[in-house]
Amino acid sequence: MTESNQKDYVKWFRHSSPYINAHRGKTFVVMLPGEALGHSNFSNIIHDLALLASLGVRLVLVHGARPQIDQRLINDGRPSLFHQRLRITDSDSLSSVLQAIGEARIIMEAALSTGLPNSPMHGSRIEVLSGNFVSAMPHGVLDGVDLQHTGKVRRINVQQLTRSLDAGAIALLSPLGYSATGEVFNLTYADVATQVASALKADKLLAFCDSDGAYDTDEQLIRQLTLAQCKEYFAERGESLGELVHLALESAYLSCLQGVQRAQLINYTTDGALLGELFTRDGQGTMVYSGQYEQLRVATIEDVGGILELISPLEEQGILVRRSRELLETEIDKFHVMEKDGTVIACAALYPFGEVAELACVATHPEYRKGGRASQLLEQLEQRARKGGTSKLFVLTTQTAHWFLEHGFLPGKIDDLPLERQSMYNYKRGSKVFLKDIR
Template sequence: MDLVFPHTFVPWFRSVAPHIHAHRGKTFVVGLSGELIAAGKLESFVQDLALMQAMGIRIVLAHGFRPQLEEQLRLKGQESKFSHGMRITDAVALDCAQEAAGQLRYEIEAAFSLGLPNTPMAGASVSVISGNFVTARPVGIVDGVDFIHTGLVRKIDAMAVRRAIDTGALVMLSPFGFSHTGEAFNLSMEDVATSAAIALKADKLIFVTEVRGILQSIVQDPARAAELEARQHDPDVEIDQELALADARRLLAALPNPLQPTDTAYYLQHAVKASEGGVERVHIIPYKVDGALLMEVFTHDGVGTMIVDEKLESLREAAPDDVGGILQLIEPFEQDGTLVKRSRTEIERDIHQYTVIEHDGVIFGCAALYPFPEASTAEMAALTISPNVQGQGDGERILKRIEQRARAMGLSTLFVLTTRTMHWFIKRGFAPVDPDWLPEARKRSYKWDRRSQVLVKNLK
């Protein structure tokens, strides 16, 4: 064995342990696009799902079959028909959809049955259950267009699905539903996954898709979405790692109606619906990144975009009315020397630099952002979380929002000064530097007797 291996594996394994503990017993609905299967990535994806289930996560898998259905139609000499961003499913298309779904169900079940030695599936025992869990209704006629056998989810039999996952099985939902009269309807994977996540009150809904996530540039300039979407797969173009539900709603309202899955609004509309339906976390991640599912679930930053419902805990930029709440929050930390003392006048002057978290009108977290554009950097100061809620991830949420604000200003680094929380920042990507690194304007106000550690994080 390579002697270096334990020094990298052990710290890494310990670092993911909190995520394993946090997700044990939780219910995740995973929406799998047919493109992943067409790209030959099913086996590795199934291995990752099996690992997640082995860690105690209850999984419902909804699969799509767009490319497989297209192939069946081509073999029959038929062309796909679309309107209003939905497939028109005539009798031939319905027959092709049933063939494609049956073949995929066979492939997925076979992949979960693999148990070769020296693979992640060795020793795994995953029972896959599928059935008539989905009741559908027809789309009907829209603007004079008859969608025939295209449907929408009417109901998910949540009780039956829960009973199945309670036994330790993985439930698989195909994009088909049946009406009360026994008619079959072709559904979209996204509709099935979203409806299942809402019905099950799932802890997460994860779309494994053709897109990397929501591009930061589109969030900042939705009017140019059509132009910017062409750079979806450019690794130099950054995605927005976390998007509040309120921001996601505003972005969706500013985007044109989606016509294809690669349009930003396509998955975003389902993410917003799921969030509004009570799903706390909705993720959009790329299937092209090997291990994307594991990285999104078990690492701090993940690889895609997460939409978060913040209606109970509002993360926002501060307003003048927040001055009193900020003072009350930071005062104990100023008294024990954790924070440098700030006067009410200073906070009133700088109030628009602050980001706060509030719950029912009470502020229990804050931080300030002071830019130094001449040095392409900014300082995050006064990061404070109420002792009553520490350990719940709110410090990380504020840090991410501050990073987003700094990136939006075009800055390349973010720095902090701290005397007691150095390791917290190092764990989140900051690195210590000498105080001489500080921008000249900030160096002049640096208190050498306080001996604060300077830590820097690269934002690019």
């Protein structure tokens, strides 16, 4: 090392000290696409992640496997079919998908286990833990296309994941999820990373992609984006973004909407991009950040427009029963809303029938789902119902049975409903009945 290089190194190391102290003990969720696993810079990324772990950063690594799955399906003579950027995972291809994801996970585990002398990871002794951290549910039918074994995140096992991090291990998550019935679902790594970051209330989401980040119309790198700016950027340039940049920026945006303070895009093809982003003032990628707040409260007449805007798409899909503005205005005192910067992002209503009450119109804005907001509304409405002398809640639903079962509701019959509500039951709609004792 020349004297000039040594001085530069010492200067950089000293200037990184504040960032080292700031990151120690923090939780970072790292989103690594399958393309990165086969890139020549992959070993450098692993070395830099090991360095973060040695500096006291709590790491959750979520890896993708799309190119590995594509290649496995080719080898097995099966086609790769997609709908709305989601893979259609039928029963015949599921075994190929599982093998490809398993091989990708083994590659990650092997790389994190490296400890040869004279290597950057010598003496690191990293413990890596994988497990059934993710519960999933089927995506179902989209536009008449059944995605079959392709699923979406339903719940993150936060307690189990936190125990792993508290033990000093790196948690390694594959794009797989499991259901209570023992089914396995193929997930997108972006969905897993976003929901894990939200559930853990992570300090950062680090999203690797094949670019330094988002660029403006003059092809200059955008260093920072607020949530509002990021949404506007998607509206203007989202269609022109590459697949990996689109996924990374979308995950950054959604994770910040759901409570993560900062999310950063990092180029997996550039050696040292991770360290440059985290330990220098200007960074090397694009950062999306959140500085907004939310408020949970009883609805007022001024919220009618916001509630209608929120529930109208769900009414169009047949998930919610249609409500006119006039009806909503007369029933507004039955509603609770969650507001963020003046916008209604979630709502729910409570209709009393003596000692029994109906929970209805539970809705969350698509950009804010999976953040626990509906659960918060349910908890508040249960408290209000108990104070009013209600001992049992019931709900009628056509498409959200799993969510209510998860929150303690049990299947019921039409005969279990109050007589007044039985007389209003819509047999053509065929809603299922669920009940919950809240005493």
